[in-house]
Amino acid sequence: MPIRIGLLLYPNFQLLDAAGVTAAFEIAGTLGEAAYEMTPLSQHGGLVRSSSGMALETVPFATARSFDTLVVVGGEGHVTAMDCPELQGFIRHHAGTARRICSVCTGAFLLAAAGLLDGRRATTHWQQAGALKARFPKIRVSAEAIHVQDGPVWTSAGISAGIDMALALVTEDLGADIGRRTAQQMVVFYHRPGGQSQFSALLEMGSTQDRFSGLLGWIRSNLQQRLTVDVLASQVGMSPRNFSRNFRGAVGMSPARAVEKLRLEAARERVERSTLPIEAIAVMTGFHDPERMRRAFLREFHQPPQAVRRNAADNLG
CATH class of the missing domain: 3.40.50.880 (Class I glutamine amidotransferase (GATase) domain)
Incomplete structure (x- = not known):
């Protein structure tokens, strides 16, 4: 029927x-x-x-x-x-x-x-x-x-x-x-995960201010570092308080949230496209602790890294 x-x-x-x-x-x-x-x-x-x-x-x-x-x-x-x-x-x-x-x-x-x-x-x-x-x-x-x-x-x-x-x-x-x-x-992907982002983190955070656009690129290239507000502010020659206020206004989110989103995007790409251990990916992308990365995946994608990897393998199957 x-x-x-x-x-x-x-x-x-x-x-x-x-x-x-x-x-x-x-x-x-x-x-x-x-x-x-x-x-x-x-x-x-x-x-x-x-x-x-x-x-x-x-x-x-x-x-x-x-x-x-x-x-x-x-x-x-x-x-x-x-x-x-x-x-x-x-x-x-x-x-x-x-x-x-x-x-x-x-x-x-x-x-x-x-x-x-x-x-x-x-x-x-x-x-x-x-x-x-x-x-x-x-x-x-x-x-x-x-x-x-x-x-x-x-x-x-x-x-x-x-x-x-x-x-x-x-x-x-x-x-x-x-x-x-x-x-x-x-001729489309099978089972593209529902929690997968609609667009890239950098596209979402596209800034109208050149110095913050450059900073976002710098962050993505230095995810393993300890990226505090003080560190980020020093990159653009601003005081931490002034930086936080201006960054949020230009980018639409706090510096900490921006860093996490860029780490999540990089981590997800490695989880889906490599066979590297989850623990190694957590270190490479600045989460360091795999449990911390797992919690971030659950908040953002509503599934843990292992499920994201399985779904990516299904797409290739």
Whole structure:
């Protein structure tokens, strides 16, 4: 019996949000015993235009049957869609009947508006994470995660991250072999870890001040050192107090947090791409104590270094 997937659209949705997950389910359905049945939905049915101008044919969600999984896509139109009581009622109804409720990118705002994310971990596109947290303070927003599962609710980051989420759903439904073969057909990574960062630490901390941009590069090249505020301030010729205040204003986080994020990025790269012992990587990246590095991984990626390494090996398998 096919697994029924409802794909909820609205005017000015993001086409790739819809197409990416649809392709993953379509291909997986040709490989597994249980095929997927996809149903594009909208409030009124008919053609719904995406933000690109291309349109998809939909059925009215009032006439829709029950679904195993409901996927709410993102896009420019999510702000208007949040204020549609019929759409919100539809999402809340199916949250009580479907096995899973999912969102891609800013589709998380629609789940949040329906009250489905209160008290849960969730993610969205990194550029919208702050707005999601500000508008819905009861959500524990994981701004960097590619996708997050909290109970029956799944959320994913921007656009292509919906494919990662769909592959995780396929693996849950049909097993790791089908998930891996689906990824191979799509020429994408299989099981890219949900906690993996959406973007590099240096990109996130891009500073408008040249001396701090240079400092960030220096930090990344000297992670083994004891990188205190005094040490960092001396690199740019500032007093520690003045440095801390100006650094936070320019970079958007404290010096200690910036150092940890750069250490985490370097450590993760070595964990995923080498066979070096975890203890050696902890020393090389300035954590020194492997337990300290493990706690930092759990805070940032929600999994220990050993799990990150196993997931990376799966990608190559």
